[in-house]
Amino acid sequence: MVAQTVLRNCLQWAQDNGAFIDPKISFRITQEAGVAAFINEKCSPKPDQALIKVPESLLITSQQALKEFPQGADEKGLLNSITQLYLSKLKFGSNAVHLKSFYKPYLDVLPLELPQPYFWSTEEIVNLHGTDVYLTMRDTLNKLTKEWMGLCQVLSIEHAPQDKQLLLLFEEKPEAAVVPLEKFSAHINSCKLETLTWNSFAAYLWSHCIFNSRAFPRVILNKSDTKGSDLNEGFLYPIVDLLNHKNDIPVKWQMNEHNELCFMSQSGGFSANDELFNNYGDISNEKCLLNYGFWDSSNKYDFSRLTLKLPAALTNSVPIDFKKSGNYVSEDRETAILQFNLQPSGPLPAKLLPLFTYLSKLKSEETPTVRSVLEGIDQLASVVSQRLLFYKNFKIKTASNQKLHPHIVKLIKLYYQDNKKILNVTVEKLSVLQKKIFNANKEFSLSFKTIFKNDQKFANSLLLMFGAINYEDLITKDCLNDALLLWIIRSVNDTTSKQESFIKQMFKQVSDSIVIQKEDVMEYLPFYKKYFPNLTERIPEIYNIGEWGIRQFIVADTVIDRLVWIRKSNNEPIFLMKKDYELQI
Numbered sequence: 001m002v003a004q005t006v007l008r009n010c011l012q013w014a015q016d017n018g019a020f021i022d023p024k025i026s027f028r029i030t031q032e033a034g035v036a037a038f039i040n041e042k043c044s045p046k047p048d049q050a051l052i053k054v055p056e057s058l059l060i061t062s063q064q065a066l067k068e069f070p071q072g073a074d075e076k077g078l079l080n081s082i083t084q085l086y087l088s089k090l091k092f093g094s095n096a097v098h099l100k101s102f103y104k105p106y107l108d109v110l111p112l113e114l115p116q117p118y119f120w121s122t123e124e125i126v127n128l129h130g131t132d133v134y135l136t137m138r139d140t141l142n143k144l145t146k147e148w149m150g151l152c153q154v155l156s157i158e159h160a161p162q163d164k165q166l167l168l169l170f171e172e173k174p175e176a177a178v179v180p181l182e183k184f185s186a187h188i189n190s191c192k193l194e195t196l197t198w199n200s201f202a203a204y205l206w207s208h209c210i211f212n213s214r215a216f217p218r219v220i221l222n223k224s225d226t227k228g229s230d231l232n233e234g235f236l237y238p239i240v241d242l243l244n245h246k247n248d249i250p251v252k253w254q255m256n257e258h259n260e261l262c263f264m265s266q267s268g269g270f271s272a273n274d275e276l277f278n279n280y281g282d283i284s285n286e287k288c289l290l291n292y293g294f295w296d297s298s299n300k301y302d303f304s305r306l307t308l309k310l311p312a313a314l315t316n317s318v319p320i321d322f323k324k325s326g327n328y329v330s331e332d333r334e335t336a337i338l339q340f341n342l343q344p345s346g347p348l349p350a351k352l353l354p355l356f357t358y359l360s361k362l363k364s365e366e367t368p369t370v371r372s373v374l375e376g377i378d379q380l381a382s383v384v385s386q387r388l389l390f391y392k393n394f395k396i397k398t399a400s401n402q403k404l405h406p407h408i409v410k411l412i413k414l415y416y417q418d419n420k421k422i423l424n425v426t427v428e429k430l431s432v433l434q435k436k437i438f439n440a441n442k443e444f445s446l447s448f449k450t451i452f453k454n455d456q457k458f459a460n461s462l463l464l465m466f467g468a469i470n471y472e473d474l475i476t477k478d479c480l481n482d483a484l485l486l487w488i489i490r491s492v493n494d495t496t497s498k499q500e501s502f503i504k505q506m507f508k509q510v511s512d513s514i515v516i517q518k519e520d521v522m523e524y525l526p527f528y529k530k531y532f533p534n535l536t537e538r539i540p541e542i543y544n545i546g547e548w549g550i551r552q553f554i555v556a557d558t559v560i561d562r563l564v565w566i567r568k569s570n571n572e573p574i575f576l577m578k579k580d581y582e583l584q585i
């Protein structure tokens with residue numbers, strides 16, 4: 001944490017060089033969030049009233065960086081990287097560079113020790129294993145190292161001796177291979193921040209994290225040369241970058257006619273001791289953690305990410321453009337990776353249920369049906385529940401002789417807790433949605449439990465056959481499917497009843513179109529012999545009426561595939577009339 005004097009010197013430096021800081025603001029150092037700005041007395045600044053004005057000459061931009069590294073002038077895509085390298089040089093260059101720098105008071109206020117997880121110890125990072133944050137960090141560090149190596153090459157900068165091992169890791173690996181996160185953390189932790197050399201990877205990582213957590217977009221400078229340039233290009237904005245973040249806070253950054261970049265808060269009124277916040281963008285906790293090193297459990301923009309790895313052919317068969325919907329991450333010949341952000345409140349991600357509905361569609365269903373959507377919800381709930389187990393089972397891992405930083409342990413626990421909460425809510429949402437869809441289509445359904453209750457004659461036959469006294473016994477005795485097959489044939493043979501007509505219709509449809517091979521008959525024969533002719537003789541009032549040939553069973557099995565949805569929550573088979581379901585895709 002920076003010292004009071006360092007903070008005071010920075011504020012003084014800015015004011016001595018033309019910055020304006022409204023006297024109603026004071027900056028203090030807080031335990032939870034480092035430097036923070038507070039309002040001294042009750043006030044209501046007007047929406048266009050600048051509370052802080054910083055002359056352009058105090059900003060650190062790519063222009064200054066290019067003066068230091070003119071070889072990079074043609075590398076338009078590398079401007080942020082070059083500015084970050086420049087910041088490394090300013091902060092960690094030999095004392096002479098640093099001490100002489102105009103920016104010294106500002107550089108001193110930039111904390112050496114950063115809270116972002118890139119600087120956590122290997123023992124702390126192990127606790128992120130299996131999370132999205134872990135994968136993002138690993139991929140970012142791989143990308144960043146390559147970017148830094150390329151930059152050093154373009155700018156003819158020698159590598160620092162302490163990076164030898166790190167460079168070897170990349171030289172030994174084939175281009176596409178990824179270096180594990182633990183290798184990076186071992187390397188980063190072996191570097192002492194106080195004695196970093198400016199051209200080292202750790203210094204570049206520090207700069208990258210400072211830039212990521214403090215830079216502002218160049219477009220706000222309103223420069224004529226901004227047009228057509230990289231929208232991601234950033235610059236450092238001393239003093240205003242001392243403000244902490246809050247989602248939804250309305251703020252404005254604007255250049256005035258005196259070339260001062262102004263900060264306006266549009267929150268309306270403040271009470272004494274209110275914190276004056278900036279708004280870094282409405283960001284999720286994952287971003288808060290990775291880019292800024294903090295977590296806010298009340299964050300309404302939070303989400304839990306659901307990553308799905310599916311066979312590419314399967315995703316391609318679904319008529320949804322995942323690239324357009326922003327769910328698509330990558331694809332090789334065999335696998336497609338899709339991501340969906342599950343939010344604590346609000347609806348499910350738009351394309352998630354359609355995806356699972358299409359994946360649950362039978363060949364015999366040309367379009368999504370009530371059955372496929374109900375089945376899709378079950379499949380999705382099972383995927384979410386599996387992920388939920390991962391978060392639920394988490395326990396902090398630590399080697400007995402290793403002390404983890406209590407603040408980091410708190411962040412890790414919050415990460416798991418809040419992801420768990422979101423996934424729990426999602427499972428609940430899916431269950432409510434499933435009930436809603438089922439109830440809306442109840443008149444087109446027939447539960448086997450009800451059939452069992454109402455058809456006493458048939459239930460008695462099952463008692464004789466399986467010893468099943470009640471419906472639950474069918475499940476425990478593992479004969480539910482056999483009972484279903486027998487009942488379908490009984491119902492088809494019962495020509496007097498007008499009920500269950502959709503089942504009879506489907507039976508006829510399958511029976512008319514099915515081509516039965518010798519192998520099918522062989523497959524069903526043992527099952528058939530188990531019951532026939534025994535049943536015909538013992539219970540002729542059911543099993544000697546109509547047709548009970550092996551063919552009937554083969555057809556009935558297909559009818560089950562097409563019409564029966566087994567409700568996951570209680571394993572109950574329910575006949576659903578084939579009915580289109582309109583999905584919003």
Ligand SMILES: C[S@@+](CC[C@H](N)C(=O)[O-])C[C@H]1O[C@@H](n2cnc3c(N)ncnc32)[C@H](O)[C@@H]1O
Pocket residue numbers: 032033034035036109111115213214241242243244245246291292293294295
């Ligand atoms: C742009 S700087 C703000 C000034 C910073 N507090 C400092 O000490 O220099 C961003 C950093 O401030 C801290 N920060 C910002 N907003 C925060 C918040 N709402 N809660 C906790 N820390 C926060 C994080 O460490 C973040 O990386």
